[in-house]
Amino acid sequence: MVENEPLRFGIIGTGGMGAGHxxxxxxxxxxxxxxxxxxxxxxxxxxxxDTGAPGFHDFEEMIAQVPMDGLIAALPHxxxxxxxxxxxxxxxxLLKEKPLARNMTEALEFVEMAEDAGILFMLATQRRYNPAYARMKQISEQLGHIFLARGQYCFRWSRDFVWRGQWETAGGGALHDMGYHTVDMLNWYLGLPDWVDAEWRSSGFPAMDYDTDDTAVTMFGYDSGAIGYLLTTWATTPAEETFYLHGTDGVARADQTGIVHMDTTGSVVSQEPGEGSSGIALRNQVAHFAQCIRTGAAPLTSARANLPNMAFIEAAYRSAAEETRVSPRDFLPE
Ligand SMILES: NC(=O)c1ccc[n+]([C@@H]2O[C@H](COP(=O)([O-])OP(=O)(O)OC[C@H]3O[C@@H](n4cnc5c(N)ncnc54)[C@H](O)[C@@H]3O)[C@@H](O)[C@H]2O)c1
Structure with a gap:
């Protein structure tokens, strides 16, 4: 890193989400x-x-040949x-795409590897860098006792699942992949639930060969009495990504178009537009990565801070397998 010079980044995996980065x-x-x-x-x-940047097929070779201040990776899990x-x-x-890992064992290994090496390791969970979702966090403090939270993230996948269809390569389906963002928002707004109880299916595309969940419903609850559910599916339309918090003093609803704060009767208290696409959030996210590189500060979405997301998802899949409520905290390190 050269003082006052732009930071130099290498991007690994450019075909999908890497294009956004x-x-x-x-x-x-x-x-x-x-x-x-x-x-x-x-x-x-x-x-x-398009860019004139040097290209490589092998990231080890790229790292060995090109001086860089940071890596951004968007690869299959x-x-x-x-x-x-x-x-x-x-x-x-390293700024690495979510999820932190395929499972909790791997997640803990990754965190330990990065901490042993002493590198900055940040996760790309860009809703945290979206002004509308950040506003939801502020509004959540004005809702009184929040007794219900619900998130829906739905759309219909239109291609072959390729690596996403198998547990070995993906680590999970709709809940673990796109649902990671919804889980992250829940943990951000309300903290890690005390229990989860989940069911999932992989029957939305009978002609396709895959075994990860295309649809999952996860109920959760807190010792405070609050309850809720997350619905994640990439097997059906209409496309919808909404998150609601319901409190004794009001309701907040966020989606890509914006955030609405309502009183308990449904009258609008305040309304702010969202960005409509993830462009602003992705720019804020890389800017945060750059700032952490320059200052040595810990990123807001560090790998370690993502362990509760992995614990929620691990508990949800365990709950479905064992047909019982499971505590996500049991999966976190002491
Ligand atoms: N944050 C988000 O909103 C978001 C959205 C989509 C995907 N993702 C995440 O991004 C990551 C990648 O998903 P995707 O949808 O872009 O996948 P993808 O399969 O569409 O694209 C992956 C790219 O990586 C390339 N690639 C594969 N192996 C490689 C290797 N060894 N070296 C270099 N390049 C290689 C592929 O050719 C492809 O261009 C995953 O972690 C996924 O969960 C995040």
């Missing part, structure tokens, strides 16, 4: 694209032609271990 780096002051990596020649050619190991070996700060 690439756009965020290019649009953010003080950041520059140093190199890109993708095993898919077509995806790599596209991005090197079974490859997250390799990129965490490579960042640790090269001692380069």
């Amino acid at each position: 690439l756009a965020a780096v290019q649009a953010t002051h003080g950041m520059t694209l140093a190199a890109v990596c993708d095993t898919d020649s077509e995806a790599l050619h596209q991005v090197t032609s 079974h490859l997250h271990r390799d990129i965490v190991a490579a960042a640790c070996k090269a001692r380069i700060p």
Whole structure:
């Protein structure tokens, strides 16, 4: 890192979510694209032609050849271990896409690897960097006793699941993948629940070969008496991503179009537009990563801070397997 010079970033996995990170780096002051990596020649050619950045098929080679201040990785879940190991070996700060890992055992290993190597390890959970969802956090403190929380994240997947369809490569389906954001919001707003009770199915696409959940319903509760549910499905329409908090003094509802604060009768107290897409959140997220690299501060969404998300998901799948309520806290380290 050279003082007063833009920070140099390498992006690994450019075909899917990596494209969003690439756009965020290019649009953010003080950041520059140093190199890109993708095993898919077509995806790599596209991005090197568009950006002029050097391209690599092998991220170890990219890390060895190009001086960089940070890595941003958006890879299939079974490859997250390799990129965490490579960042640790090269001692380069890493912003890695969610989920933290395929399961809690792997998550704890990743956190330990990064802490032993002393690298900055941040998770991409961009709802935390979205102004509308951050406002929801502030409004949650004006709702009195919150007795009900509910999140819906639904759409219909339109391609083959590829690596997402198998437990081995993905670690889980709709709940673990897209639902990770909804779980993260719940843990952010209300903290980790005291129990979860989940059911999931993988029957929405009879013609496709996959065994991870395409639909999951997870009930949860707190010792305070608050209860709620998360519904995650990538098997049906209409597309919807909404999160509600219901309190004794009011209600808050957030989605991509904005946040509405209502009183208990449903009259609007305040209303603020959202961003409509994840562009602002992704830019805020990479800017936060850059700021942490420059200052040495711990990121808001550090890998360790993501352990409760993994604990919730692990408990939900265990609950479904054992047909009983499970405490997510049992999966957290002492
Ligand atoms: N934050 C979000 O909103 C969001 C949205 C979608 C996906 N994601 C996450 O992003 C990650 C990637 O998901 P995706 O949907 O982009 O997947 P994808 O399969 O669409 O794209 C992955 C890309 O990585 C490339 N790739 C595969 N192996 C590679 C390797 N060894 N080295 C370099 N490149 C390699 C592929 O060619 C492809 O271009 C996952 O962790 C997923 O959960 C996050």
